[in-house]
Amino acid sequence: MSAGIDEEVRVTDVANGASGLDTPSDTRPTEAAPSAATPPVDSPAPEVRGVHTLSMAKAINAGLREALLGDEKVLLMGEDIGPLGGVFRVTEGLSAEFGEKRVLDTPLAESGIVGTAIGLAMRGYRPVIEIQFDGFIFPAFDQITTQLSRQTVRHDGTLSMPIVIRVPYGGHIGSIEHHQESPEAYFAHTPGLRVVSPSNPHDAYWMIQEAIASNDPVLFFEPKSRYWPKGPVDLDHSGLPLHASRVVRHGTDVTLVGHGAMVATLLQAADIAAEEGRSVEVVDLRSLSPIDYGPLLDSVNRTGRLIVAQEAYGNVSIGSEIAATVAERAFYSLEAPVLRVSGFDTPFPPAALETEFLPSPDRVLEAVDRALAY
Amino acid sequence: MPASERDFTAPTVQLLTPEGELRATPEAEAYLPLIEALDDATLQRFHRDMTVSRRLDVAGANLQRQGQLALWVPSLGQEAAQVGSAHAARPQDHIFPSYREHIVGMIRGLDPVRIMALLRGTTLGGWNPEETGNFHLYTLVLASQTLHSTGYAMGLQFDGATATGDPDADAAVLVYYGDGSTSQGDANEALVFASSYQTPQVFFIQNNQWAISVPVSRQSRSPLSLRGGGFGMPGIRIDGNDVLISYAVTRQALEEARAGEGPTLIEALTYRMGAHTTADDPTKYRTDAEVEYWQQRDPIARYRTWLESRGASAAFFAEVDEEASDIAADVRRRALEITVPTREKIFAHVYSEAHPLMVEQAAWLDAFENSFDGGAE
Ligand SMILES: Cc1ncc(C[n+]2csc(CCOP(=O)(O)OP(=O)(O)O)c2C)c(N)n1
Numbered sequence A: 001m002s003a004g005i006d007e008e009v010r011v012t013d014v015a016n017g018a019s020g021l022d023t024p025s026d027t028r029p030t031e032a033a034p035s036a037a038t039p040p041v042d043s044p045a046p047e048v049r050g051v052h053t054l055s056m057a058k059a060i061n062a063g064l065r066e067a068l069l070g071d072e073k074v075l076l077m078g079e080d081i082g083p084l085g086g087v088f089r090v091t092e093g094l095s096a097e098f099g100e101k102r103v104l105d106t107p108l109a110e111s112g113i114v115g116t117a118i119g120l121a122m123r124g125y126r127p128v129i130e131i132q133f134d135g136f137i138f139p140a141f142d143q144i145t146t147q148l149s150r151q152t153v154r155h156d157g158t159l160s161m162p163i164v165i166r167v168p169y170g171g172h173i174g175s176i177e178h179h180q181e182s183p184e185a186y187f188a189h190t191p192g193l194r195v196v197s198p199s200n201p202h203d204a205y206w207m208i209q210e211a212i213a214s215n216d217p218v219l220f221f222e223p224k225s226r227y228w229p230k231g232p233v234d235l236d237h238s239g240l241p242l243h244a245s246r247v248v249r250h251g252t253d254v255t256l257v258g259h260g261a262m263v264a265t266l267l268q269a270a271d272i273a274a275e276e277g278r279s280v281e282v283v284d285l286r287s288l289s290p291i292d293y294g295p296l297l298d299s300v301n302r303t304g305r306l307i308v309a310q311e312a313y314g315n316v317s318i319g320s321e322i323a324a325t326v327a328e329r330a331f332y333s334l335e336a337p338v339l340r341v342s343g344f345d346t347p348f349p350p351a352a353l354e355t356e357f358l359p360s361p362d363r364v365l366e367a368v369d370r371a372l373a374y
Numbered sequence B: 001m002p003a004s005e006r007d008f009t010a011p012t013v014q015l016l017t018p019e020g021e022l023r024a025t026p027e028a029e030a031y032l033p034l035i036e037a038l039d040d041a042t043l044q045r046f047h048r049d050m051t052v053s054r055r056l057d058v059a060g061a062n063l064q065r066q067g068q069l070a071l072w073v074p075s076l077g078q079e080a081a082q083v084g085s086a087h088a089a090r091p092q093d094h095i096f097p098s099y100r101e102h103i104v105g106m107i108r109g110l111d112p113v114r115i116m117a118l119l120r121g122t123t124l125g126g127w128n129p130e131e132t133g134n135f136h137l138y139t140l141v142l143a144s145q146t147l148h149s150t151g152y153a154m155g156l157q158f159d160g161a162t163a164t165g166d167p168d169a170d171a172a173v174l175v176y177y178g179d180g181s182t183s184q185g186d187a188n189e190a191l192v193f194a195s196s197y198q199t200p201q202v203f204f205i206q207n208n209q210w211a212i213s214v215p216v217s218r219q220s221r222s223p224l225s226l227r228g229g230g231f232g233m234p235g236i237r238i239d240g241n242d243v244l245i246s247y248a249v250t251r252q253a254l255e256e257a258r259a260g261e262g263p264t265l266i267e268a269l270t271y272r273m274g275a276h277t278t279a280d281d282p283t284k285y286r287t288d289a290e291v292e293y294w295q296q297r298d299p300i301a302r303y304r305t306w307l308e309s310r311g312a313s314a315a316f317f318a319e320v321d322e323e324a325s326d327i328a329a330d331v332r333r334r335a336l337e338i339t340v341p342t343r344e345k346i347f348a349h350v351y352s353e354a355h356p357l358m359v360e361q362a363a364w365l366d367a368f369e370n371s372f373d374g375g376a377e
């Protein structure tokens, strides 16, 4: 058992099927996604650490720990991320292990956190910021969009901005206003930023490390409803580069694409569709800026139909961008217009209504029916 | 609360009177030894730099009027605040300017043509701080740089690059911003972080009485220097048109910062004698009488009087004037030679690492331009 991984997690959990719903159930061989077939680690070679079953929160914690161990310039900054370990406990234990000079409980000011992180990056640090909740990133919006995103171009490439901003985001947790939002499109719209969002523990473990290693600023959106379900994490192989998308279910009739927590919803929809005799392909976008269109276009060229699903508001969204681009690049393959399934264009409603607001497997399947009716 | 308790005042620390006499106010006495330690060459350099700044303002405004610059941002009237504080910094210090501190940059080794390139619209930045004496880029979103400077100062601390006890190695950070900018959230958050982390840092507010057309009274009912105390750091109000006090108070504050004693806020009372920028018309919002009042307090005239009283010759002043004119002429000549960058520049450094949209869009633009007869450059 490698250090830093939850001691309670046993490799046998993987074989026992403890993997989360969102475990890629059908991956292409080259994608090296973790599977129960990966050998256990009873007597591993020193560098082989094997597959562990972790929640996404623990996987990110383990990834952050690797990054802190690997580069002394990596710093964590945020509100309540020290002794408390963050409100979602993603940084639990890290301030005890690395000290308050590496894990900073900063003053309570988001613009201040991002602005000082920019100064620290100018000094050669690699700050990793936690924004406590999605809806509280906006006080830092100015520093992110007018400063962080432009420092490299303003310095003619002589200065890099290796800053990661971790944002727990999305609904399904029944919380109060400003705690269930999906603001990723604002950042994907901004040149100079990179935006990613893992859907499962394995990707979260690797993507956080790759984001920290990136010399560009990365907005790292963590689907907070997926913090707790466990899944296999292969600690030896990432499988894919940071900005690659991945086919997580093969099918022939229609392609579904989404990111973050939506991937679990899409896989549920695919399961239901399969019972009805429909073969549905699911693509996990993983990277929202830049978008890796290769696997998506391949898929659409085979299925001829595409549904884009997202928790975010539909108007001027990531889904809109994908719909336009696929229409442009796969025009002759399309048998139906690209359809979008999104949160409504209203403020995220009171939590009692969130199941009406958030796209469900049924809402996705309704769009599948419409696409197939063309 | 009685009205008297709603009255906030702070003494203005001053060494040189507007008439050019060295007469320290009570709070200024402690700074006299710092001035006494300066040699004649340094004292003359202050005059030279203020004169160069003023001469460059004329050149910049002319270039703008002739359509050679999109904009010129003058420092007229603020020369003492800028020159004194800039000379207070040591080579290892880092300076974060707003957008008006041309002479500060030049003192640190910045070629002013780089500023012209920025205002001519050929770059978004213009220089590499590593090559300009740690003089960082101008920042146009007001007060954003205050947070960057505080983060940088935190980094100095984390690196152990400050407070080791060696003043020739220990570094500090000096950040400039304006009276209007003090109302920005970032300016206040920077003070919070600086105080919390006890950064090696000096906040230098040039209170030039105006934020474009809005007087400082709209930003604050009390002296801005008092904000230091509210955040847990000393705040000092100085006569910003007195180059000696500007030097001495900044010097002292930077030395304290590098020794690990924490940040200081300085409010330099000065006046923007010209327009906000060449796009502004100050006659719409302020009176001639106000401008005349400040003309009586001109920073260069009073310093010249003082230097004369110490025996500086007419020949010295004539020499400085000539040098300033030569510099301005040279900058003007080279500004006119600044060329338009090639179109790759749009895409070249948006990211540090390869990005597919940059590659695709640069290639598309090339193909588009080349599709015209002869291929446009
Ligand atoms: C965030 C932001 N708001 C508005 C502006 C437009 N603007 C440029 S300079 C200026 C006034 C700044 O006043 P002050 O901070 O006193 O500095 P000064 O120009 O007097 O040196 C304004 C409103 C801006 N650059 N940034």
Ligand SMILES: [Mg+2]
Pocket (backbone or CB within 6 Å): B178, B179, B180, B206, B207, B208, B209, B210, B211, B212
């Ligand atoms: Mg002002």
